[in-house]
Amino acid sequence: MRVLVAVKFVPDLQSQRSFTDGLVTRVAEDGSMNELDENAVEAALQLVEAQGDGEVYALTVGGPDAVAAVRKALQLGATYAIHVNDGAIAGSDVFGTAAVLAAAIRKVNAEAPLDLVITGMAALDGLTSMLPTALAVELGWSQLTFASKLEVAAGEATIVRHLPDAYETVAAPLPAVVSVTDEANKPRYPNFKLIMAARTKPVTVWTLADIGVDPASVGAAASRTTVIDASPRPPRADRTIVTDTGEAGTALADFLIGRGLA
Amino acid sequence: MIAAVLVEHRDGVVAQPSLEALTLARSVGVPVAVWLGASPSAEAVALLGQYGATDVRVVDAELRVVAHAADALRAASDDAELVLVVSTFVNKEIVTRMALATGAGVVVDAAGAERIDGHIETTQTVFAATWNVRTRINTERAIVAIRPNTTTAKVADERTAPTVTTLAVALPTAREAIVDIARVAPPEGIPLAEAPVVVSGGRGTGGDYTLVRDLADLLGGAVGASRDATDEGWISHEHMVGQTGTTVTPALYVACGISGAVHHRGGMQASGTIVAVNMDPDAPIFDIADFGVVGSLFDVLPQAIERIKAHRAAS
Ligand SMILES: Cc1cc2nc3c(=O)[nH]c(=O)nc-3n(C[C@H](O)[C@H](O)[C@H](O)COP(=O)(O)OP(=O)(O)OC[C@H]3O[C@@H](n4cnc5c(N)ncnc54)[C@H](O)[C@@H]3O)c2cc1C
Numbered sequence: 001m002r003v004l005v006a007v008k009f010v011p012d013l014q015s016q017r018s019f020t021d022g023l024v025t026r027v028a029e030d031g032s033m034n035e036l037d038e039n040a041v042e043a044a045l046q047l048v049e050a051q052g053d054g055e056v057y058a059l060t061v062g063g064p065d066a067v068a069a070v071r072k073a074l075q076l077g078a079t080y081a082i083h084v085n086d087g088a089i090a091g092s093d094v095f096g097t098a099a100v101l102a103a104a105i106r107k108v109n110a111e112a113p114l115d116l117v118i119t120g121m122a123a124l125d126g127l128t129s130m131l132p133t134a135l136a137v138e139l140g141w142s143q144l145t146f147a148s149k150l151e152v153a154a155g156e157a158t159i160v161r162h163l164p165d166a167y168e169t170v171a172a173p174l175p176a177v178v179s180v181t182d183e184a185n186k187p188r189y190p191n192f193k194l195i196m197a198a199r200t201k202p203v204t205v206w207t208l209a210d211i212g213v214d215p216a217s218v219g220a221a222a223s224r225t226t227v228i229d230a231s232p233r234p235p236r237a238d239r240t241i242v243t244d245t246g247e248a249g250t251a252l253a254d255f256l257i258g259r260g261l262a
Numbered sequence: 263m264i265a266a267v268l269v270e271h272r273d274g275v276v277a278q279p280s281l282e283a284l285t286l287a288r289s290v291g292v293p294v295a296v297w298l299g300a301s302p303s304a305e306a307v308a309l310l311g312q313y314g315a316t317d318v319r320v321v322d323a324e325l326r327v328v329a330h331a332a333d334a335l336r337a338a339s340d341d342a343e344l345v346l347v348v349s350t351f352v353n354k355e356i357v358t359r360m361a362l363a364t365g366a367g368v369v370v371d372a373a374g375a376e377r378i379d380g381h382i383e384t385t386q387t388v389f390a391a392t393w394n395v396r397t398r399i400n401t402e403r404a405i406v407a408i409r410p411n412t413t414t415a416k417v418a419d420e421r422t423a424p425t426v427t428t429l430a431v432a433l434p435t436a437r438e439a440i441v442d443i444a445r446v447a448p449p450e451g452i453p454l455a456e457a458p459v460v461v462s463g464g465r466g467t468g469g470d471y472t473l474v475r476d477l478a479d480l481l482g483g484a485v486g487a488s489r490d491a492t493d494e495g496w497i498s499h500e501h502m503v504g505q506t507g508t509t510v511t512p513a514l515y516v517a518c519g520i521s522g523a524v525h526h527r528g529g530m531q532a533s534g535t536i537v538a539v540n541m542d543p544d545a546p547i548f549d550i551a552d553f554g555v556v557g558s559l560f561d562v563l564p565q566a567i568e569r570i571k572a573h574r575a576a577s
């Protein structure tokens with residue numbers, strides 16, 4: 001079984017995230033692999049372990065700092081790491097990012113066919129959840145997204161997805177792009193041995209030229225959407241915190257009544 | 263300029279966010295409603311007309327396969343410069359496929375859209391609602407997924423009975439097959455994402471949602487929960503608020519026994535007024551609360567409920 005996991009480098013959720021000229025400010029020390037991508041790596045490792053043999057590729061598209069995302073995947077047990085890094089990618093929209101990821105995946109696939117690409121259900125910065133679908137379309141592979149359960153057997157993948165009105169069980173032939181939710185599994189912690197081993201594992205770095213993508217087709221200039229203004233929201237004004245000494249329930253009610261909310 | 267709206271409906275009943283989307287579509291262009299699924303009732307058509315739809319375009323088929331829904335929506339909105347959908351997980355997938363087929367630019371989780379100098383511009387909040395962002399869609403065709411509760415639905419001044427057209431769309435063979443559908447019972451009362459008031463309970467409830475539910479009922483709202491509460495099996499997953507659950511933007515959000523982890527805040531921080539009840543004065547939920555009570559929800563909620571009832575009885 002050969003599985004590739006797409007992992008994104010995102011700014012730390014707890015940090016002061018911000019914009020510069022319509023693009024997310026990247027701070028080297030202050031980011032890591034998208035949390036939900038740990039579930040994607042875990043799903044890939046479990047499939048390969050269950051089969052008894054295979055490889056897990058970790059792939060990221062992003063600036064120089066993004067290497068941290070694939071390094072994390074190596075620590076968790078991924079076999080190989082690939083980082084597509086090219087200045088021309090900066091400012092790409094979902095479609096540009098998907099085109100770059102797809103080109104890199106095709107290159108890996110040409111060496112020996114992949115069975116699956118696994119992603120997280122959302123990157124906790126952009127949060128569009130659009131990328132997995134875009135990737136499936138770009139590759140012409142099956143789309144099995146939002147999986148809280150994943151099974152692979154006899155050349156077919158089957159997932160369960162939990163939508164507001166129903167649990168759907170969806171099956172499709174491999175190769176497939178699968179996105180997983182945080183319900184899919186419980187990610188493992190990297191152990192000391194793997195952390196040490198990951199240090200010496202090489203990360204393959206590709207530019208757009210290496211994967212045959214025209215730089216003019218991606219990046220800010222080719223983006224279908226442009227952030228034209230970004231401003232921090234003002235903090236909430238007139239905040240009140242009271243400690244309950246017996247009357248706070250009444251105070252709460254009066255606050256709601258005062259605001260016309262009760 | 264035609265602005266097509268993909269109508270959300272369950273068991274034939276139009277969902278409120280679609281009326282909000284039609285209201286928004288009217289401010290941008292000529293609204294046209296797209297209905298995927300078994301043909302709408304006369305009442306549903308009349309309602310869409312009240313909110314300004316001039317046309318209702320129907321693709322009469324069950325379209326749970328994303329690739330099918332995308333093709334159907336595309337066929338029904340061929341002439342539209344703007345396609346508006348409600349920002350749901352499935353709709354994001356549908357519009358992604360459609361955008362790849364048409365070249366349209368997409369913004370999801372938007373709070374508003376307008377047409378400026380021939381381009382659609384959207385507003386949205388990002389990074390757990392700590393930033394406001396304005397985005398221009400550069401392409402000729404634009405797709406915007408709009409969050410519920412961000413536009414106030416208003417009936418149109420001028421109403422005409424909409425023309426209903428049924429389209430036959432040749433659907434491609436999809437690679438994906440839906441092999442089982444286990445229906446989830448519809449929520450009692452207002453769906454979480456659409457509710458004007460959400461009262462949520464977390465680990466601090468200890469699994470007893472009676473008070474949370476009572477307050478929600480009293481305020482005409484929906485019941486929400488944290489991930490820990492749904493993981494415990496105290497309440498079903500549909501109630502989970504947060505980045506991996508439902509994102510809500512009600513006028514009032516009341517968090518009871520919820521610490522305010524960043525994952526939770528990301529799904530409710532854009533709410534109008536935020537109230538928190540928590541025993542721990544250092545709980546991060548207080549950082550974003552307009553009104554916070556440091557105390558036990560088992561003391562505070564009954565008193566608040568009594569006071570509101572007394573106030574209502576008196577007025
Ligand atoms: C605040 C913000 C708002 C944005 N809004 C829009 C918008 O409205 N329209 C638009 O077209 N673009 C938008 N973008 C750009 C878009 O987020 C990026 O192009 C991004 O790489 C893909 O989208 P996502 O982060 O939303 O990924 P999602 O679709 O949420 O991510 C799902 C999964 O895809 C994989 N993945 C995503 N990105 C990468 C990557 N770079 N390398 C490897 N794997 C990856 C991961 O497995 C991830 O878990 C926005 C970006 C930001 C930061």
Ligand SMILES: Cc1cc2nc3c(=O)[nH]c(=O)nc-3n(C[C@H](O)[C@H](O)[C@H](O)COP(=O)(O)OP(=O)(O)OC[C@H]3O[C@@H](n4cnc5c(N)ncnc54)[C@H](O)[C@@H]3O)c2cc1C
Pocket residue numbers: 035036182463464465466467487488489490491502503504505506507508518519520521522523524525526529539540541542545557558559560
């Ligand atoms: C990838 C990922 C995604 C996630 N997505 C989500 C998500 O979408 N939504 C979500 O909610 N979480 C999500 N989580 C989990 C999140 O990080 C928190 O663990 C979770 O929100 C905590 O739930 P809680 O506030 O109920 O519990 P706790 O953090 O345990 O807080 C319970 C609070 O109750 C208070 N309390 C106890 N007793 C009382 C009482 N009698 N009266 C009043 N207060 C009391 C305590 O002081 C405490 O602050 C996610 C986590 C990960 C890793």
